[in-house]
Amino acid sequence: MDIAHYIALVEELCFRPFPAGRGDHEAELEVSHGLRGGDLAERAVTAEQYRKYRDAMYDRLASRWGEREPFNLQTVLLRTAEEEIPEPWASLSARADVAYLWEVPGTARWVAVAVADRDVTDEVQLVAVVTEVAPP
Numbered sequence: 001m002d003i004a005h006y007i008a009l010v011e012e013l014c015f016r017p018f019p020a021g022r023g024d025h026e027a028e029l030e031v032s033h034g035l036r037g038g039d040l041a042e043r044a045v046t047a048e049q050y051r052k053y054r055d056a057m058y059d060r061l062a063s064r065w066g067e068r069e070p071f072n073l074q075t076v077l078l079r080t081a082e083e084e085i086p087e088p089w090a091s092l093s094a095r096a097d098v099a100y101l102w103e104v105p106g107t108a109r110w111v112a113v114a115v116a117d118r119d120v121t122d123e124v125q126l127v128a129v130v131t132e133v134a135p136p
Contacts, residue, residue: 003056006128010061013130014107024088024131029053032124043124047117050126057113057128058100071101071112076136086133088112095119096127101135108132 006029013025030053032046062068076093079085085093092099092114099114109130116125 003053003060006053006057006126007060010057010111010113010128010130013128014104014109014111018132023133024129026088027128027130028125029128030126036121036123040120043117043120046124047115050115050117050124053126054100054113054115061100061102061111061113065102065104065111068101070098071135073097073099073114079136085136088129088131088133089136092116092127092129095122095125099129103134110134 006027009027009029013027016025018024030050032043073089073093073096076085076089080090080093092112095116095118096114097118099112101110101112103110109132112129112131112135114127114129116122116127
């Protein structure tokens with residue numbers, strides 16, 4: 001884990017052109033290996049460690065872009081049953097419970113940092129999403 005490296009990558013993604021046909025970048029900063037459908041106790045320990053990394057990123061990014069309350073992705077997930085939620089928010093809400101979220105000054109882009117651990121059949125991930133799509 002290298003928080004400074006993760007922060008540098010997020011900042012780079014704030015200015016990198018988006019791929020054709022997409023309005024976002026997603027970076028897998030940390031990915032568990034072998035926890036897909038594996039031991040739930042080990043999964044919980046890994047998810048907790050990734051939350052600590054997410055919180056460390058929050059501390060550094062909040063000093064640059066301002067303190068924010070966590071963004072409740074569970075509410076977004078519930079809304080997907082009733083309305084069309086734009087990407088990347090719909091897929092992120094299916095994978096993570098909360099994210100730290102900022103609108104980055106001067107870029108017209110949003111940054112979200114989250115721990116994707118909702119699906120026990122998938123690996124646990126620390127992810128950063130940079131998008132031009134405002135959160136719902």
